[in-house]
Amino acid sequence: MTAKKVAVVGGGLGxxxxxxxxxxxGCAVTLFERSKHLGGRGQTSEVDGFKFNLGPRAxxxxxxxxxxxGRLGVKPQGHxxxxxxxxxxxxxxxxxxxxxxxxxxxxxxxxGLAGKLELARFLGGMPRVDADALEDVSMKAWLDTRVSxxxxxxxxxALVRVASYCADLDVLSAQAAxxxxxxxxxxxxxxxxxxxxSLVTSxxxxxxxxxxxxxxxxxxxxxxxxxxxxxxxxxxxxxxxAADAVVVAGAPGDVAAMLPGDEVLxxxxxxxxxxxxxxxxxxxxxxxxxxxxxxxGIDGPWYASVHSAYAKLxxxxxxxxxxxxxxxxxxxxxxxxxxxxxxxxxxPGWREVLVARRFRPSLVVTHLLPxxxxxxxxxRPTPQVPHVxxxxxxxxxxxxxxxxxxxxxxxxxxxxHALLRRGRxxxxxxxxxxxxx
Ligand SMILES: Cc1cc2nc3c(=O)[nH]c(=O)nc-3n(C[C@H](O)[C@H](O)[C@H](O)COP(=O)(O)OP(=O)(O)OC[C@H]3O[C@@H](n4cnc5c(N)ncnc54)[C@H](O)[C@@H]3O)c2cc1C
Numbered sequence: 478m479t480a481k482k483v484a485v486v487g488g489g490l491g492x493x494x495x496x497x498x499x500x501x502x503g504c505a506v507t508l509f510e511r512s513k514h515l516g517g518r519g520q521t522s523e524v525d526g527f528k529f530n531l532g533p534r535a536x537x538x539x540x541x542x543x544x545x546x547g548r549l550g551v552k553p554q555g556h557x558x559x560x561x562x563x564x565x566x567x568x569x570x571x572x573x574x575x576x577x578x579x580x581x582x583x584x585x586x587x588x589g590l591a592g593k594l595e596l597a598r599f600l601g602g603m604p605r606v607d608a609d610a611l612e613d614v615s616m617k618a619w620l621d622t623r624v625s626x627x628x629x630x631x632x633x634x635a636l637v638r639v640a641s642y643c644a645d646l647d648v649l650s651a652q653a654a655x656x657x658x659x660x661x662x663x664x665x666x667x668x669x670x671x672x673x674x675s676l677v678t679s680x681x682x683x684x685x686x687x688x689x690x691x692x693x694x695x696x697x698x699x700x701x702x703x704x705x706x707x708x709x710x711x712x713x714x715x716x717x718x719a720a721d722a723v724v725v726a727g728a729p730g731d732v733a734a735m736l737p738g739d740e741v742l743x744x745x746x747x748x749x750x751x752x753x754x755x756x757x758x759x760x761x762x763x764x765x766x767x768x769x770x771x772x773x774g775i776d777g778p779w780y781a782s783v784h785s786a787y788a789k790l791x792x793x794x795x796x797x798x799x800x801x802x803x804x805x806x807x808x809x810x811x812x813x814x815x816x817x818x819x820x821x822x823x824x825p826g827w828r829e830v831l832v833a834r835r836f837r838p839s840l841v842v843t844h845l846l847p848x849x850x851x852x853x854x855x856x857r858p859t860p861q862v863p864h865v866x867x868x869x870x871x872x873x874x875x876x877x878x879x880x881x882x883x884x885x886x887x888x889x890x891x892x893x894h895a896l897l898r899r900g901r902x903x904x905x906x907x908x909x910x911x912x913x914x
Pocket of ligand 1: 487493515516536698726840871
């Protein structure tokens, strides 16, 4: 039997994973990436000896990413943060112990006694919450019914931000937020040695070993469709590549641009509200306050974390710190000074030991915020495009499982299931593979 010819568009972690899974399943896969290198938003840059991810990166230990990487035989190296203490809540410019467990809850001066009891009850009850019953409820509305004290609501909101990267709690579906909180409470996250480039390198190696052909600097302009069925794609230089199926692992707008005039895809792209963040990466020759490793904004959407305390990300003795502001849709441009002020509180004196820095005022963290209005995670576009035979999509905005990179991994796996398992059991049917096309 001729192998299915699959073209994957996009060489981020989602596209690479889909390519590797499909090639291991017997497909003849070519991956097209428009830039000169693989990785997409999972790339890591070396700056003066420090490894800068594109903003802070934490891989959920209990997420789909770890599951799918495991299937590919990739075991990310690194450490779970928080074990060395020095974890603070930042409120009104002051640091307080961040309540993360019974001991820190007791010793923290962030909340009064009643607040501590209510927060303990809220977090203790979280594993039993039926998240799927909350698809249509906003996280803010749900918190209002679940928590009576304003100060506890503020802490819960900060925990949602760090677990989901979303600061728009009044539109974020409580289903998505609660699932993220449950996952974070079940198992922490991993800071990866060498940055996420290590994941990109490992998945690329698996993909190449399985036979994936990679074309870089290869922008795909069009998906070619005949009688409702994908037959290939056309590159920016005019080259046509025949394929039985195309998997687009880019943004909603990328998918729509490749099928001009498709109103469904255009509507989906227009409706997708991205989640954004402003980031400041810092390489320091040493930490001015070695015990201050993490700060989470309570009365503002701030995050700061010394990632090198738990992962190899710079020279011996140096420190690689990520500072971030979770942006809402209403936010205007963020100034670098806003992020520096967080560092002034966590690590006063950091400017004197500064070696490298990089500021990004607005990065797209995920392409679609799962809203209550659209039914939460179930409202995201499906991996298989229903009205175009042989067209699939992968990304952090696709499918009903996970958020952030977990959604990219989960949707890659869903495409594998749709293309391989279904094809195996129903050889002549619905995908209408244009054999030999
Ligand atoms: C600041 C920040 C912090 C983050 N923190 C975390 C975190 O802590 N945990 C977490 O799980 N996730 C995090 N994320 C999200 C995570 O990085 C992304 O979800 C993930 O990297 C998405 O991978 P992807 O492959 O789906 O998309 P991308 O990485 O965006 O890859 C898409 C690729 O498609 C290519 N492409 C698009 N169109 C075309 C075309 N026409 N032709 C050829 N190629 C094309 C692009 O060049 C790109 O390389 C963060 C993101 C940011 C920005």
